[in-house]
Amino acid sequence: MIDLSSSESLVSDDIDLSKTVGEIYADDAKMSMRNVNVFYDEKQAIDNVSLDLARNQVTALIGPSGCGKSTFLRCLNRMNDTIPICRVEGDLRLEDEDIYAKKLDPVLLRARVGMVFQKPNPFPKSIYDNVAYGPKIHGLATNKAELDEIVVSSLQRAGLFNEVKDRLDAPGTGLSGGQQQRLCIARTIAVSPEVILMDEPASALDPIATAVIEELIDELREKYTIAIVTHSMQQAARVSQTTAYFHMGKLVEMGKTEQIFTNPVHELTENYITGRFG
Numbered sequence: 445m446i447d448l449s450s451s452e453s454l455v456s457d458d459i460d461l462s463k464t465v466g467e468i469y470a471d472d473a474k475m476s477m478r479n480v481n482v483f484y485d486e487k488q489a490i491d492n493v494s495l496d497l498a499r500n501q502v503t504a505l506i507g508p509s510g511c512g513k514s515t516f517l518r519c520l521n522r523m524n525d526t527i528p529i530c531r532v533e534g535d536l537r538l539e540d541e542d543i544y545a546k547k548l549d550p551v552l553l554r555a556r557v558g559m560v561f562q563k564p565n566p567f568p569k570s571i572y573d574n575v576a577y578g579p580k581i582h583g584l585a586t587n588k589a590e591l592d593e594i595v596v597s598s599l600q601r602a603g604l605f606n607e608v609k610d611r612l613d614a615p616g617t618g619l620s621g622g623q624q625q626r627l628c629i630a631r632t633i634a635v636s637p638e639v640i641l642m643d644e645p646a647s648a649l650d651p652i653a654t655a656v657i658e659e660l661i662d663e664l665r666e667k668y669t670i671a672i673v674t675h676s677m678q679q680a681a682r683v684s685q686t687t688a689y690f691h692m693g694k695l696v697e698m699g700k701t702e703q704i705f706t707n708p709v710h711e712l713t714e715n716y717i718t719g720r721f722g
């Protein structure tokens with residue numbers, strides 16, 4: 445179990461971490477996670493976390509380094525399956541379907557629940573092929589015209605098309621960092637996901653490229669449900685409607701972003717957002 449006694453000195457002994465405060469349930473949940481525990485070998489990284497991702501909203505996962513944000517995010521499309529020592533327990537559902545069911549194919553799940561990583565990671569292929577790759581392997585286009593249409597519309601939705609339309613055959617790795625990240629978003633969108641997970645998607649970008657990504661996230665939520673891990677509280681406040689504050693593997697508080705940042709209920713949340721630790 446997590447040793448909470450070794451918490452930061454700013455955490456007084458009488459702080460109650462036994463249950464999450466705030467609103468963890470959504471009226472219209474796209475994904476529902478209940479009693480999730482995650483272990484790396486014997487070490488517990490997530491301790492009994494329950495929360496919903498509200499449909500067509502951006503949910504920000506925040507908290508000090510090592511509190512388990514990325515670990516929890518990776519549970520939502522079974523990316524943790526790729527880490528042999530990682531074990532996930534609990535009930536995790538997408539539209540009421542158990543995403544850890546034996547019959548469920550994780551590759552298909554990852555098309556429905558796409559992921560954008562911290563560092564842009566385009567394939568060493570052309571811009572066109574980066575976006576076309578997923579639709580091709582999932583058989584989403586029956587001919588070249590359909591594939592072209594998917595590539596163009598995905599690049600448009602990722603806000604990149606106008607910048608690359610004359611060089612679709614150029615390597616994706618030749619784009620700027622911000623453009624590469626939008627290419628990765630286009631690649632995720634191209635397989636028609638329902639949920640997009642973003643793990644610090646702007647942390648490797650300059651402020652202008654970050655602003656572009658943040659605007660894009662706001663537009664994307666019209667069509668997708670989004671969960672974003674971010675170290676930047678300003679970013680969480682700008683892009684999300686709901687915020688979940690994690691501390692040492694536990695979900696301490698969750699609620700409307702405005703409330704979390706202006707009037708947090710839990711002392712630990714307040715300490716974090718006022719910059720007293722983290």
Ligand SMILES: Nc1ncnc2c1ncn2[C@@H]1O[C@H](COP(=O)(O)OP(=O)(O)OP(=O)(O)O)[C@@H](O)[C@H]1O
Nearest residue numbers: 484489507508509510511512513514515516527529
């Ligand atoms: N592949 C792994 N093997 C073993 N332990 C891991 C692994 N990945 C994460 N952990 C541990 O799990 C805990 C949670 O890590 P995680 O990366 O999820 O936290 P985080 O809140 O996302 O941190 P950060 O903000 O620094 O990225 C940490 O103690 C970390 O060392």
